[in-house]
Amino acid sequence: MLGKPRRLAILAEGSFTVLDGKTAVGVLRYRPEEVAAVIDSTRAGRSTEACVGLGGSIPVVDGVAAAAALGADSLLIGIAPQGGELPAAWRGAVREAIERGWDVLSGLHGFLADDPDLAARAAASGARLLDVRRPPTRRPVAGARAAQVDALVVLTVGSDCNVGKMTAALELTRELKTRGVRAAFVATGQTGIFVADHGVALDAVPSDFVAGITEELVIEAAREAEVVLVEGQGALRHPGYSGVTLSLLHGAAPAALVLCHPSARASMRAPRRAGRAAATGEPEPVTPIIPPLAELVREYEQAAAWVSPARVAGVALNTLGLDEAAARRAVADAARETGRPATDPVRFGAGPIAAALEQALAERRRHATAP
Amino acid sequence: MLGKPRRLAILAEGSFTVLDGKTAVGVLRYRPEEVAAVIDSTRAGRSTEACVGLGGSIPVVDGVAAAAALGADSLLIGIAPQGGELPAAWRGAVREAIERGWDVLSGLHGFLADDPDLAARAAASGARLLDVRRPPTRRPVAGARAAQVDALVVLTVGSDCNVGKMTAALELTRELKTRGVRAAFVATGQTGIFVADHGVALDAVPSDFVAGITEELVIEAAREAEVVLVEGQGALRHPGYSGVTLSLLHGAAPAALVLCHPSARASMRAPRRAGRAAATGEPEPVTPIIPPLAELVREYEQAAAWVSPARVAGVALNTLGLDEAAARRAVADAARETGRPATDPVRFGAGPIAAALEQALAERRRHATAP
Incomplete structure (x- = not known):
């Protein structure tokens, strides 16, 4: 390592x-x-x-x-x-x-x-x-260049932080490789970097260059891969980290998104106060609720489309804490609510989402070679 | 200085x-x-x-x-x-x-x-x-705390970078003070810091803490002011800087937005390539179009509502390059298209938007003191 x-x-x-x-x-x-x-x-x-x-x-x-x-x-x-x-x-x-x-x-x-x-x-x-969190010294500004690569770029996004975005990206990378697809994982956080031995911890990059660094990483990975799976960060509704999420969404300019959500979580994990006493009489941090998955699908697709259109290709649940029957029900509910394939990639395998990505890749190629 | x-x-x-x-x-x-x-x-x-x-x-x-x-x-x-x-x-x-x-x-x-x-x-x-761009060493994570201050928090947002967001915030601060309102300007970029002798250049802050630093600046300014005017950065549709914009929107958690737009600009200023030769055969940056103002109003209000609701209170045009008659037409068109008061705050004064903010402040107080 x-x-x-x-x-x-x-x-x-x-x-x-x-x-x-x-x-x-x-x-x-x-x-x-x-x-x-x-x-x-x-x-x-x-x-x-x-x-x-x-x-x-x-x-x-x-x-x-x-x-x-x-x-x-x-x-x-x-x-x-x-x-x-x-x-x-x-x-x-x-x-x-x-x-x-x-x-x-x-x-x-x-x-x-x-x-x-x-x-x-x-x-x-x-x-x-x-x-590994020390940011690179280069300062590229993103220009939606990643939207133009031949590879299918996939970004994992989430309902909160710490919901399984890295895990979903790694499981999908493994599953696609098993199916004979040249898949590459792009690490954007410290754990992903330890796993992949490569990548950039985006949350430590000066904010102006987060999208630009992401764009570089995607273009580099797309030189060798047919599918590039980018590890997502934060959440669009997270008061502290939403900007990191949007930088990544617009820098990676993915064609496909995988929405990640822990079934048992109804509200975001409350941000802890960093470096301040609670006794100052100042406002306290809120604990935002997590909206229905179908609403999150709409929001992520809208936000992507501000720069380049993307479609949520599947839902990756983390069913930790649920028994087998409840976990299977949660997966079926997520698929029904969103109209997209769903799975817990750790518990039940990444197959259903990997199949959707293979199909998206095939469609992308048909369009690219259409007369 | x-x-x-x-x-x-x-x-x-x-x-x-x-x-x-x-x-x-x-x-x-x-x-x-x-x-x-x-x-x-x-x-x-x-x-x-x-x-x-x-x-x-x-x-x-x-x-x-x-x-x-x-x-x-x-x-x-x-x-x-x-x-x-x-x-x-x-x-x-x-x-x-x-x-x-x-x-x-x-x-x-x-x-x-x-x-x-x-x-x-x-x-x-x-x-x-x-x-002045050296970031503070503290690392606060935002928790939508700025949404809870008594002051009316106003953020200037834009159709692109370099459209007059700092200028609109400064002109509104000046106009509100003239009207007897205790208004404070929060600088978030290097020029604003030179003007105000205070503030943080958010684009150099590690991305995880941009919203948190913004939240701190707003809470600090709200201790003395009735209206806090926060200098915006970037644009939600800018491929390179959208994340800075969203961090600022969720960190400041404003109740009112002022949409800034240069009348003569139909597409964003193309990002220049930083540190790479154009001859690499890599994708080139795109030049995104700017959508209609009414669409931008919707997008900014949607994105704000992911954390805390905000309403666009007015449109600040930069009519540089237009003659007097064309500038007045552009202002009237913007007001009609968006249904919000519009002005060029430099050319015609910030009055119409300042009046809307005074009204929003009065309504906010009525709600706060309602039985």
Whole structure:
């Protein structure tokens, strides 16, 4: 991962759950063979499978030393907190890993390599601090150029943050490859970058250039692929992140969208306050409701059409927490409500949406070669 | 300006026109008493009034030495090029200013203080390099908190970039103050910051925090003001900047919008390619058309409503290039097409829109105090 084969210790202290340990879960799902251990002293002694349903018997341990004993040689920061700073309680583990000469892989907004204390320790031990969220220095401005590539560009969009947009894109990439389609995944967030070893964390890019960087990534991926699957970010109705979503939608200029939604969620996860006390008498953040899926389909298609038309090709549900029968009902309901194929790509496979994308690709080619 | 009274030399070499010298024009319109000269050797010998219709007899000169002879003591970079780097041809003038000990005020994306050569020269001469686009280090995530302030929050939005959103907000602030309303201007771009001595250049903020920073600025301004006028950025249909626009719309959570449009423009100004040769065989940027104003009104109101409802309270036209009769016709047409009051706030005054905002403020108070 990121330069060489690794045996990772994933730091998820106090947070190794499906909802809070998003990065840890993504790496366990897609690159489990590189994980030696997960560090969470509050869950030590259990397996990763017992904690998050993934990774089989990979052990959860109480610290860096225990991970080292299991052969770990790199530390990966396994959470992506709002605000993006290294939690103070984690500094000790990061220092210990650096002093052992381990590279530290981080997707935090606060760059480890810019921390004088950590940088000095890394210089002394030969460890490298790999901040995957550090934005590129180029400053391209998007011009709807991605709308013109031959490949079918697909963007995953969502009803909220942390709903499975990366997972849906990765599952569709895998499924399309299985079907013999040259499919490429474009990572736009830190976990996706750890999984794909390539990409840009768009949320850290200066806002003027988010669409431009996305456009570059899509054009690059489209040189080799027939279908380009772009990992979405945020949500059009999210008060904090909607702009990132729209930059991505207009920069990638996709022809197809896949709408992602966790069945059990009726309202967005409330934004936490970053750096302010609640006692200031200032307004409190709201918790927006999530509208019906058919309404989201309309909104995303409208917003795309401001630059280039796109059609929602399918709905990817996350049915976590529902039993099998309820999950199948949720999938059937989503298909009926939206008139698009639906599935939980993790639980039931990405087949129905992949088939719709194959059909969209075939239609695209017919149009391209029509006399 | 920015810390002390100044006599500015505005650097606009080869670009001192209304369209290219946006920052120069903004400072000349709102703080002309601080401008000693404009530097543009291709137009030297003329007055600023002759070049851009503003500033009266302020002279255009051919270099830093000529500006110094007119009493200049600071250099202000007067353009905001796409990509945002200091043009190579301008380095000599910047160096010369620094060596004279002048502060340099810059709104470029490339920070002058991060340029080792310029920073070393500034350290030697005592000059300060004031990069107003440097983003704050705080990382707030927006939570629709600005929707809850008592003040009437007004955001200027547009059919394209560079259409007069800052100017409309400043003219409305001035007009409302004349009418006895406590109005505050929130600057969100480099020129607005030069004019207001306060604000954040949102286009340089990491995309995750643009809405959050906007929310902070609005809540801060609303502590003292009855009406908060927020300078808009970009356009919802601009392929490169739409995300900045949506972040601002959802972060400011305004109750009223003012739609800004240059009458003579039928399509957006084409994005220039930043850092790539046209000869690569890659797709070229498109030049999007601008839809009818009534359609833009609908789109902005829809996009606002995803987080908090807003109504377009008026249309601010820029009728530059039209004769008096044609300008009056354009204003009447815009009012008829949209059903909202319209004016060219620079040419005909901001009165009609200011009156609509006063009315919206009065209605807001009636609702707040209703039994």
